[in-house]
Amino acid sequence: MKKSCLIFFSFIMAFASCKAGSVVTQSGWGEVDGEGISLYTFENENGMVVAVSNFGASIVKMAIPDVGGKLTDVVGGYDALAELVADKSYQGPLVGRYANRIKDGKFEIDGESYQLSINENTNHIHGGISGFGKKVWASSIVAKNGGDVVVMTYTSEDGEEGYPGKMTVTVEFDLDGDNNFAVEISAVCDAATVVNLTPHLYFNLNGEGSVLDHRFKINGSAYLPTDAQLIPTGQLTDVTGTPFDFRNFKKIGQDINVKNPDLVFGGGYDHNWVIDGFDGTMREQCHLIGDKSGIQMQIFANQPGLQFYSGNFLDGSITGKGSVAYGLRSLIVLEPQNFPDAPNHENFPNAVLRPGEVYNSKIIYRLTL
Ligand code: BGC
Numbered sequence: 001m002k003k004s005c006l007i008f009f010s011f012i013m014a015f016a017s018c019k020a021g022s023v024v025t026q027s028g029w030g031e032v033d034g035e036g037i038s039l040y041t042f043e044n045e046n047g048m049v050v051a052v053s054n055f056g057a058s059i060v061k062m063a064i065p066d067v068g069g070k071l072t073d074v075v076g077g078y079d080a081l082a083e084l085v086a087d088k089s090y091q092g093p094l095v096g097r098y099a100n101r102i103k104d105g106k107f108e109i110d111g112e113s114y115q116l117s118i119n120e121n122t123n124h125i126h127g128g129i130s131g132f133g134k135k136v137w138a139s140s141i142v143a144k145n146g147g148d149v150v151v152m153t154y155t156s157e158d159g160e161e162g163y164p165g166k167m168t169v170t171v172e173f174d175l176d177g178d179n180n181f182a183v184e185i186s187a188v189c190d191a192a193t194v195v196n197l198t199p200h201l202y203f204n205l206n207g208e209g210s211v212l213d214h215r216f217k218i219n220g221s222a223y224l225p226t227d228a229q230l231i232p233t234g235q236l237t238d239v240t241g242t243p244f245d246f247r248n249f250k251k252i253g254q255d256i257n258v259k260n261p262d263l264v265f266g267g268g269y270d271h272n273w274v275i276d277g278f279d280g281t282m283r284e285q286c287h288l289i290g291d292k293s294g295i296q297m298q299i300f301a302n303q304p305g306l307q308f309y310s311g312n313f314l315d316g317s318i319t320g321k322g323s324v325a326y327g328l329r330s331l332i333v334l335e336p337q338n339f340p341d342a343p344n345h346e347n348f349p350n351a352v353l354r355p356g357e358v359y360n361s362k363i364i365y366r367l368t369l
Helices: 003-020 081-086
Strands: 022-032 035-044 049-053 058-065 071-073 106-109 112-115 138-144 147-156 167-175 180-189 215-218 220-223 270-275 283-289 296-301 305-309 332-337 359-368
Touching (some): 022 081, 049 167, 283 305
Antiparallel strands (some): 180 359, 220 270, 296 359, 305 332
């Protein structure tokens, strides 16, 4: 083969290996406190597009062509960075140091008591007043396995929001050629602390309108009932014969208004499901199907729980992308994670991270037709 042909051949191979995953581009998305904020956009050969930002390690777009070929963005969020900065509903950021609620913001490790900041009623939620989702993360595109991933890091100082110990968190985002968008979160600390990290994503697989006719399946045979402030009581309740039974596909709206005491406090679903067969390996947690778009999403994770929040507090007062008001039942939140308030329940999975250990949470969002 002539040298020029060889060069051409290797160029095509390099391009092809790049196409096996996705192409990532970086662009500016404004500034926060004088620091430039980036938007990283992944695109694969199927036309799936995912955008992430280093403000809050946020996922701001996840789109694929629907059955009619229309590119459909399936996550809530904002067009402008300033709106994400001001957001109080957690539209897409990584929440932590501890996702969801810790009762009264209190817990103990090794007999030592800690008091976290209080930012909802008398409780601590999603990492506090200025949690990980409100921080500017260091970020870059990194070459890995012949493709590109986006890596973000943030160091949380000892005492931040009341948490003990310094913690360094790394998040790696990656879109492959089979529409698997992977988020891998790891963390290390220099003193015993608690940790629970997950992206707080709102979904509507039709891209707009109601989610009540989406079909939904959760691979969980038990859920955690809560008190009036949505803190788990500590019980694990069998879903059999209750509105919480999503083990076979059913419409989200099918039982959402059933008179069940556990549906009253949140005004719908706002509970953690206990994933069947949890053993720390990757498992399918749930499967959602958009009734109009035909878009399907499976979530796989190595986490013991899935928080399913049916957007009960959405009332049209938030204006999201494309100037659309997010009304009741227009979006649902799905969060693979450890159980809420686990640091205060001995029968819940361990939430304590100690020096020398590495926290690892891996989540894959697979979008298909
Ligand atoms: C919680 C909801 C809460 C929402 C926004 C979800 O993770 O389960 O109760 O309203 O986050 O903070």
